Amino acid sequence: MWTLKASLSVLFLLVSLDDTGTARADNPIVQTIYTADPAPIVYNNRLYCFTDHDLPSSTFFNMTDWRLFSTADMANWLDHGTVMSLKTFSWASANAWAGQVVSRNNKFYYYAPMVHGATGAMAIGVGVSDTITGPYVDALGHPLVENNEIDPTVLIDDDGQAYLYWANPDLWYVKLNQDMISYSGSPAMIQLTVAGFGARSGSENRTTSFEEGPWVYKRNGLYYNVFAADCCSEDIRYSTSPGPLGPWTYRGVVMPTQGSSFTNHPGVIDYKGNSYFFYHNGALPGGGGYDRSVAVERFVYNADGSIPQMNMTTTGAPRIDTLNPYQRQEAELIAGSSGVSTEVCSEGGLDVCNINNGDYIKVEGVNFANGAKSFSARVASATTGGNIELHLDSLHGALIGTCAVRSTGGWQTWTTVTCSVSNATGVRDLFFAYTGSGTGFLFNVNWWEFNKL
Numbered sequence: 001m002w003t004l005k006a007s008l009s010v011l012f013l014l015v016s017l018d019d020t021g022t023a024r025a026d027n028p029i030v031q032t033i034y035t036a037d038p039a040p041i042v043y044n045n046r047l048y049c050f051t052d053h054d055l056p057s058s059t060f061f062n063m064t065d066w067r068l069f070s071t072a073d074m075a076n077w078l079d080h081g082t083v084m085s086l087k088t089f090s091w092a093s094a095n096a097w098a099g100q101v102v103s104r105n106n107k108f109y110y111y112a113p114m115v116h117g118a119t120g121a122m123a124i125g126v127g128v129s130d131t132i133t134g135p136y137v138d139a140l141g142h143p144l145v146e147n148n149e150i151d152p153t154v155l156i157d158d159d160g161q162a163y164l165y166w167a168n169p170d171l172w173y174v175k176l177n178q179d180m181i182s183y184s185g186s187p188a189m190i191q192l193t194v195a196g197f198g199a200r201s202g203s204e205n206r207t208t209s210f211e212e213g214p215w216v217y218k219r220n221g222l223y224y225n226v227f228a229a230d231c232c233s234e235d236i237r238y239s240t241s242p243g244p245l246g247p248w249t250y251r252g253v254v255m256p257t258q259g260s261s262f263t264n265h266p267g268v269i270d271y272k273g274n275s276y277f278f279y280h281n282g283a284l285p286g287g288g289g290y291d292r293s294v295a296v297e298r299f300v301y302n303a304d305g306s307i308p309q310m311n312m313t314t315t316g317a318p319r320i321d322t323l324n325p326y327q328r329q330e331a332e333l334i335a336g337s338s339g340v341s342t343e344v345c346s347e348g349g350l351d352v353c354n355i356n357n358g359d360y361i362k363v364e365g366v367n368f369a370n371g372a373k374s375f376s377a378r379v380a381s382a383t384t385g386g387n388i389e390l391h392l393d394s395l396h397g398a399l400i401g402t403c404a405v406r407s408t409g410g411w412q413t414w415t416t417v418t419c420s421v422s423n424a425t426g427v428r429d430l431f432f433a434y435t436g437s438g439t440g441f442l443f444n445v446n447w448w449e450f451n452k453l
């Protein structure tokens with residue numbers, strides 16, 4: 001049962017307390033908060049990744065909201081903030097766990113597990129939104145299904161039939177109606193056999209390796225179920241089938257047990273001609289079993305449709321596009337960072353906040369082309385401010401400009417500062433190094449842009 005993980009996790013928590021490293025690589029994809037249970041979806045030529053939100057120093061999966069990040073280049077991730085929370089569902093009381101968003105009927109449906117307060121059991125709710133970025137509202141006012149099992153995933157087949165699957169310890173499915181918020185027939189179990197899901201080697205008393213986190217999709221006529229296996233620690237395995245309901249054939253391990261998290265959770269997607277495998281681990285400082293972080297690897301399917309085995313890396317997926325610095329960019333578009341946070345901005349969207357002397361943000365693949373002449377940023381400060389230093393290629397690389405930020409009279413009192421820039425040409429990684437001599441936070445940043453004049 002998923003409850004067993006609570007006791008096993010103490011070991012992982014102790015290990016994670018030793019993690020005092022400060023390195024920020026491209027994996028995990030988010031450094032400002034702990035994220036878990038990735039659910040990628042492509043919409044309008046952009047890759048969105050919905051995540052859970054682990055709380056710092058947790059001793060259980062006591063999450064309260066769901067987050068969204070998106071990218072157009074697999075390197076720079078835009079923070080969209082909270083898109084749904086336990087407060088969205090009046091009947092929910094705890095455990096904002098692994099969900100998935102699918103698009104249909106010109107709407108977006110967010111299937112997510114949480115505790116049904118009245119029964120104390122895990123139940124699956126449905127959030128709905130007209131836009132992918134939310135906010136999502138409760139589509140039903142009550143759970144869609146409830147049997148104390150979790151981790152919903154949805155497949156919409158080519159014939160239009162949608163299937164909701166969820167799991168742990170069993171694997172359930174039900175046929176969703178066209179409206180995506182009701183179903184036909186009764187929930188039924190997919191039989192878990194060793195031939196279908198592999199033999200178990202973990203500690204729990206189950207026959208097959210199947211544990212939780214099914215991610216069901218169809219590719220080139222083959223149905224895939226990628227899932228968290230064994231417990232605990234989990235690895236990631238997969239099965240394939242000629243149909244949405246089986247018969248499933250076990251195909252092997254996608255990612256062995258790695259990283260300082262006793263759970264893992266798959267999300268698989270094709271984007272701009274590449275295939276990506278999303279997962280989570282405990283790689284951020286202070287990370288562990290209850291403080292996880294989402295990461296991604298690029299992979300290539302074998303000719304027979306099989307998925308190659310992958311390892312967790314800190315380098316992540318290669319960047320596949322460049323960024324135009326002459327268009328206004330949100331400050332919360334981040335490839336790597338240290339120290340900073342994000343918050344809701346009074347001018348819309350989010351801003352970057354909690355900036356201290358020495359903190360930084362990295363943005364990758366910035367295409368300066370023939371050269372930038374100036375830089376502008378939208379900033380606010382309730383203290384004496386500081387400086388935004390602009391460095392190329394590394395945190396201490398060539399300094400191309402420095403923008404001074406002074407007090408604006410409040411953390412949400414915004415003004416635009418501009419400074420001159422030199423020697424910024426070509427495609428370069430850009431580091432915003434934040435400096436200042438005052439104590440406490442220096443300033444907030446809402447957006448930035450370079451100018452050719």
Ligand code: FUB
Binds near residue numbers: 036150263264
């Ligand atoms: O994040 C809470 C639970 O941990 C998820 O629902 C499972 O898949 C596991 O990752």
